[in-house]
Amino acid sequence: MTGSLFSDINDFITKNPVRMHFPSHKGIGDSSFVSKAYDITELGFSDNLLHPTSSIMDAQKWLSELFSSQATLVSLNGSSAAIAAAAMACVGEGDTVLLGDNSHIACYYAIIHAGATPARFLVSDHVRGACLCEVQKAIEENPGATAAIITCPTYLGCSTDLLEIIELLRKSSVISIVDEAHGGHFHFYDGLPASAMDSGADISINSGYKTLNGPTQSAFLHLGHNSPVGEGEALKWLRTVHTTSPSYPLLLDLLQSMEAMGQVHRTMEECHSHFLEVADFVSSHSMVMLNSQAAALRSGTSYDFFKMPVDFTDLGFYGPKAAKFLEADHSIYAESIGLDYILFAAGLNSRPRDYNMLMNGLGDLASQRGMENDRAVVGFRYAPTLPKSAMGMKKAMKSKYRLLDIEECEGEISSDFLSIYPPGCPIVIPGDVIDIETVNFFITHKENRTGFSNNLVKVVI
Numbered sequence: 001m002t003g004s005l006f007s008d009i010n011d012f013i014t015k016n017p018v019r020m021h022f023p024s025h026k027g028i029g030d031s032s033f034v035s036k037a038y039d040i041t042e043l044g045f046s047d048n049l050l051h052p053t054s055s056i057m058d059a060q061k062w063l064s065e066l067f068s069s070q071a072t073l074v075s076l077n078g079s080s081a082a083i084a085a086a087a088m089a090c091v092g093e094g095d096t097v098l099l100g101d102n103s104h105i106a107c108y109y110a111i112i113h114a115g116a117t118p119a120r121f122l123v124s125d126h127v128r129g130a131c132l133c134e135v136q137k138a139i140e141e142n143p144g145a146t147a148a149i150i151t152c153p154t155y156l157g158c159s160t161d162l163l164e165i166i167e168l169l170r171k172s173s174v175i176s177i178v179d180e181a182h183g184g185h186f187h188f189y190d191g192l193p194a195s196a197m198d199s200g201a202d203i204s205i206n207s208g209y210k211t212l213n214g215p216t217q218s219a220f221l222h223l224g225h226n227s228p229v230g231e232g233e234a235l236k237w238l239r240t241v242h243t244t245s246p247s248y249p250l251l252l253d254l255l256q257s258m259e260a261m262g263q264v265h266r267t268m269e270e271c272h273s274h275f276l277e278v279a280d281f282v283s284s285h286s287m288v289m290l291n292s293q294a295a296a297l298r299s300g301t302s303y304d305f306f307k308m309p310v311d312f313t314d315l316g317f318y319g320p321k322a323a324k325f326l327e328a329d330h331s332i333y334a335e336s337i338g339l340d341y342i343l344f345a346a347g348l349n350s351r352p353r354d355y356n357m358l359m360n361g362l363g364d365l366a367s368q369r370g371m372e373n374d375r376a377v378v379g380f381r382y383a384p385t386l387p388k389s390a391m392g393m394k395k396a397m398k399s400k401y402r403l404l405d406i407e408e409c410e411g412e413i414s415s416d417f418l419s420i421y422p423p424g425c426p427i428v429i430p431g432d433v434i435d436i437e438t439v440n441f442f443i444t445h446k447e448n449r450t451g452f453s454n455n456l457v458k459v460v461i
Contacts, residue, residue, distance in 0.1 A: 018357045020308070021335040023209040023216055024185075024347030025257070026354075038249050049074060049246040050239050059255055066258065067187055067206075069197050069222040071231035073238055074208075074254065076246045079181040080106035082205040082221040083149070084113045085238035089229045090147045090175045090203070091116040098138045098148035098174065100130040101386055105417055105424045107149045107179060112394055113241065118429070119145060122386055126425070127309070128294045128301050129154040132161040132168065139172050147175040152196065153183045155336075155423035156343060157291040157307025159193035161300045166200050175228060178204040183304065184212040184220070185348070188261050189268035193302040202227040203234075211306050212261070213348050214254040267348055274355040275305035275346070281359045285366040286314045290341060308344040310362065315369055320447055322365055330361035336422035337448070343422075387432040396430035396460055403456035406442045409434040412459035418442065418451040426451075434459070 019026045042048045047056040056074075064072040075082040087110035091097055095116040099107055100123040111118050121138035123130045129152055139145065148169055153159045162178070169176045178196035180186070184206035186195040196204035201224050208218030221238065223229060279289040288311040291303035312322055319337045326332040326342075335345035344358060390413045391399075401415040411433065418428035418438075428438055434457070442449050451457075 015331050017331040017333050018354045018361075019333060019350075020344035020346065020354070020358060021333055022345055022347075023213075024211050024306070024345075024349065025209070025213040026347055026349040026351075028349040029213070038252060040248050041245070046248065049076065049251060050235070050242060050244065056251075063220065063258065064222075066261065067195075067197055067220065067222055069204075070225045070227060071223045071234070073221040073231070073235055074251065075219040075221055075238060075242065076217060076250050076254075077219075077242045078217050079179070079205050079207045079219040080109065081238065081241040082219045083107055083177070083179060084110040084241045085221060085234060086177050086203045086205060086229075087111055087114040087116065087147070087149070088237040088240065089234050090114075090177065095146040096142055096144065098135070098142060098145050100134070100138075100151060101427075102126045102129060102154060102425050103149055103151050104179060104181070105419060105426050107151075108393065108417065108426060108429055110149075112397075115394075116146070117392065120386055120429075125294070126154060127156050127290050128158045128298060129160045130165070131300070132164045135161075135165050135168060139168070139174065145172075145174050147177055149177045149179055151179045153180070153186075153193060153304050153307075155182065155425075156309040157182070157304035158294050159183070159186075159302050159304070160298070162196065163194065163199045164300075166196075170200070170202075170226075176200075176202045180204045181207040181219070182210050182307075184208065184210065185261075185264075185268075185306065186304075188264055189272075191268065191272050192304060197222050197224060200224060200226065203229060208254050208257075210345075211304070211347060213257040215250050215257075218250055218254040264348060270352075271346060271348070271350065272305045274350070274352065275308065278308055278355055278359060282310055282362065285363060286369075287312060287362065287366065288314070306346045308346065308358075309341055310344065311341040312365075313340045315366060317365070325365060325368070326361045329364065330357060332358060332361045339445070385435075385437060387428055387435055387438055389429075389431050390433050391431040391460070393430040399460045401458040402461055403453060404459055405455070406439055406452075406457055409457050409459060410436050410439050412457075415458040415460050416451050418449065418457065420445050420448050421450040422448075424450070 047054045091114045093115040096119050097116045102123045119142040152162050166176045178201045180196045186192045204222045206220045208214030209216045290309040295301045295303045323337045334342045336343045414428045417426045419426045
């Protein structure tokens with residue numbers, strides 16, 4: 001059963017492709033721990049990730065010093081488990097959690113685990129992310145909210161008003177949980193946005209592999225120096241969503257990758273320089289680098305130069321068709337594809353050759369402006385309004401449902417999450433009433449919509 005998968009991946013590797021997608025390590029640098037010889041269990045001398053008392057406890061103390069946190073816990077169930085643990089440590093039944101509609105689906109799972117209620121607020125610009133005034137409005141509309149989950153940076157690599165937002169939340173007695181899955185590298189280079197820990201967050205979560213060089217499925221849960229949640233409390237809840245058999249090869253690989261982070265300044269400088277070169281190239285060929293443009297247009301917004309979201313609107317290209325062209329003709333594989341943009345994700349192990357091949361591919365694409373285009377619409381990337389909620393998420397998910405075509409769903413209550421992926425930010429959550437705008441949105445976004453069952457929607461009976 002593994003033969004086909006192994007063969008497909010091996011074929012991909014032999015192409016020597018341009019890996020403009022996660023993980024950050026780009027397939028470069030073999031781990032010392034891939035051998036099954038390191039795949040052991042808790043044997044006393046090897047400590048226990050979920051009940052650390054010796055070597056793993058020391059490693060996590062070292063990580064907290066590295067990230068300048070009060071405490072850092074390792075999650076080998078990814079950022080999703082870390083976010084769930086953070087939420088459960090902060091809120092409980094009936095509590096209200098503020099979160100923008102640019103939040104990843106894992107944040108909603110976390111709220112379900114905690115038994116809390118989401119209070120969503122509209123983020124007007126998903127490239128830029130939530131701004132201070134939008135969070136202020138959400139606090140005013142939801143007095144007594146216990147916590148807020150802020151997504152920063154955004155999936156497309158922007159950070160906006162984070163320090164001010166955290167200060168506002170603290171003054172409002174709202175616990176700040178920052179989903180910083182895509183910003184694990186921020187703390188290690190001054191030319192990047194300030195990290196959540198450096199900005200005073202109560203809790204933040206980093207992926208260990210998206211922009212750091214750890215293995216897929218690794219993550220960090222950080223507690224700030226003024227966090228109301230203690231290390232023991234966070235670990236207690238992390239245990240409830242974590243495998244009871246954590247992988248030692250994954251843990252060793254993660255720790256080994258982090259040992260190099262103190263010496264990455266030169267590499268970061270080179271990555272920044274390459275980004276600026278690509279951004280200039282993109283601008284000169286009638287394309288737009290969305291994150292650097294957002295930073296230039298609004299004070300308080302900064303960008304991540306690992307992320308290169310290129311907009312093709314002025315060229316008139318349809319994102320999926322452009323991506324197929326780059327894959328077929330240039331072996332360039334992107335992180336995600338939108339209607340009119342493609343996100344290319346660089347990393348610490350991206351090579352000059354990768355950036356040069358990316359520019360060659362984009363230049364070739366720009367020269368094809370006149371090629372036949374099958375783009376049917378020029379739509380928005382995200383739904384323009386928030387659907388109304390008719391019942392709680394958990395109740396809707398547990399309710400009996402029937403399956404309908406999306407065109408028949410106006411006025412129905414959804415029993416599941418509906419989103420476009422990537423990035424996986426729900427447009428509809430369980431319990432929402434599906435309105436005509438949402439129906440039209442998902443008709444437009446057929447290629448990358450998720451939550452559908454054989455193209456049908458689960459609606460509450």
